[in-house]
Amino acid sequence: MKVKTRFAPSPTGDLHIGSIRTALYSWLFARHYNGKFVLRIEDTDFERSKSLSVKSIFKGLKWLGLNWDEGPYFQSKRLDRYQEVIEDMLKSGNAYKCYCSPQSIEEERIKQLHKGKKPRYSGICRNLKTRCINNKYTVRFKNPTFGKVTFEDKIRGEITFNNMELDDLIIQRSNGMPTYNLCVVIDDLDMNITHVIRGEDHINNTPRQINILKSLKAKIPIYAHVSMILNENGKKFSKRDNAENIIEYYKKGFLPEALINYIIRLGWSHGNQEIFSLSELKKIFNLDTISKSSSSFNMKKLLWLNKYYINHLPLFYVSNILKDYMKNENIKIENGPNLECLLNLYKNRHSTLKDLVCSLRVFYEEFEYYDIKFANQYFILKNLYILKNIYKKIQKCIFWEIKILSEIIMNQSIESNTELKEINMLLRFVLTGYVSSPNMSSVIFLLGKEKTLLRLKNAMIFIEKNYIKLQ
Ligand SMILES: [Zn+2]
Incomplete structure (x- = not known):
């Protein structure tokens, strides 16, 4: 007997987590037995069926890699x-x-x-x-x-x-x-x-x-x-729950690998194993260990898995996907550092690609303003001198190397009798607009000499104009 399964959604709304799980189980079962997976659109409810939903079903399945061998069949035909x-x-x-x-x-x-x-x-x-x-x-x-x-x-x-x-x-x-x-x-x-x-x-x-x-x-x-999947409050999923539509998870910056891994574990188990790749699942999936009781959605766990995959999938693969997100945000990555290097520096700091985009934007575009709360804290006379000194040293810097940049910061700390941590905080704020980032010499290295000097200068002018004359 040749195994043949089907996924048969009605295009009356969004493709949600529950439907995707059914699709995933059917797809894996067919793949496990070298069978066929059929896609069928149950669209005989003409009043409620929408062509937009049909498109979103195709898009969702393709994004997750759940390809079909037959169809799509349309009941209306x-x-x-x-x-x-x-x-x-x-x-x-x-x-x-x-x-x-x-x-x-x-x-x-x-x-x-x-x-x-x-x-x-x-x-x-x-x-x-x-x-x-x-x-x-x-x-x-x-x-x-x-x-x-x-x-x-x-x-x-x-x-x-x-x-x-x-x-x-x-x-x-x-x-x-x-x-x-x-x-x-x-x-x-x-x-x-x-x-x-x-x-x-x-x-x-x-x-x-x-x-x-x-x-x-x-x-x-x-x-x-x-069985059903319940929301985080233990109730049936409804429109009010965030990210009900599978495409929303793409928009929020989840990797398909993370979502698949998360969804498969909602009601199916293989011992205590938590991490599964699609190719491994094809080998081991069966219907015998699917739970009869309902399972609850847990965003924290999904975020944890997404972070895991951001950090464990090949760098070139994740950075290629990240490129699309940058493009969607109109960030022109041609005018900045290599995205793979940046990703490598930032990948263990974020749980979604969207958050990564937020942090990395600053390497390609000038930021418009300083957070006033931190500006009041950092923009003092002593720090103005520190910035001026660092500016001069970086300007003179011929070999653009992390080690040399690190020495510049270190020496400045000794010269101005200021803790290294404080200098790093000041530079972080002035160069990225944020108060947290990876190691500063690596950040400066990737930011590049031109952007670093420009931002130091902008900060010095800003401080002189807005702070020093007041003191
Ligand atoms: Zn009758």
């Missing part, structure tokens, strides 16, 4: 096929036309609720002898009225439903459109899907879908229903 199956089911007696009006069904529902019963369709049209030719109708599946449906869920074990609890499901609406459950069944059947891995919210659909498949004498796929 398969309407004829569904129609054909519905006709066959009507002919074979597996389905029937229901002429009940929505009002009468609603009245019946309310009556049943008043009696304390679980509302279900009475099946009144099941055996209609006469046909109401002019009336609108829906088509219903003739669900078995006795017996049970049992399936072996790969994550939850055996699950059983009584057929008595299941309605005669509508498979075609009165406007002629096939319904969700029918389309899914026909697609899984036509596309030879062997394993259906999806969210637990589909468990109630499964017995209905199995009954339809049985009526079509089709092979029943293996089902695996994945």
Whole structure:
């Protein structure tokens, strides 16, 4: 049996963490068994489906490296096929036309609720002898009225439903459109899907879908229903939660490797191992160690993983990605130091590429103003002399080397009888605008002589103009 899985999102909103996890499990399962992974867009809800969402689904999957072998299939382009199956089911007696009006069904529902019963369709049209030719109708599946449906869920074990609890499901609406459950069944059947891995919210659909498949004498796929992911407050994810859309994680500066590693661990384990690469996952992933209980999202852990990958993936690879972020922020890196060297200096200081961009911008662009709080602290007469001395020494500097720059700072500390730490703080503030940075001689080295002298000069002029005359 050739394994074939599918990811079948509805393009009605954003692709969120939960959907991506289902996609990842399905993709890995197919890859592990050298099978196929199918992408199917379930877009028969024309009112809610958006082409923008379709694009964002493709973009999200591509960004994470979850490539598909077949598709994308669009349900909206398969309407004829569904129609054909519905006709066959009507002919074979597996389905029937229901002429009940929505009002009468609603009245019946309310009556049943008043009696304390679980509302279900009475099946009144099941055996209609006469046909109401002019009336609108829906088509219903003739669900078995006795017996049970049992399936072996790969994550939850055996699950059983009584057929008595299941309605005669509508498979075609009165406007002629096939319904969700029918389309899914026909697609899984036509596309030879062997394993259906999806969210637990589909468990109630499964017995209905199995009954339809049985009526079509089709092979029943293996089902695996994945538990929910809760937000950091232990509640269901909603629009209010930050970064619900997977593309938001790109914008925030997460690496796909970190996100994949984070998502796979939400409900799946392999001993105590925390770090997994995609190629390793392809080898070891299986459905046996997926947890039945729900898992909680934890931003701190995701940030930790992102920092790990920023620091452990090859420098050229991360700096290539970082280049795009710099470009998106209109930072022209041609006018500054080598990005790989900068990344190497700054990589263990930040958890996201976006934060890195913030810190590195200063190597390519002049900053506009000083933070007044720190300016008041650093811009004093003594520091003006220190800056003037350093300026002169750097101006004379012929060999642009970290060691020489480090000596200049060191000597200045001795000459002006000022702690090295203080000189570094002053230089950091004047040259980068920040009060924290890596080792100052390395920063000056990468900033370059021209920019360093310019910023020292700007600071000296600023101090003379705004501070010294006041003292
Ligand atoms: Zn009816």
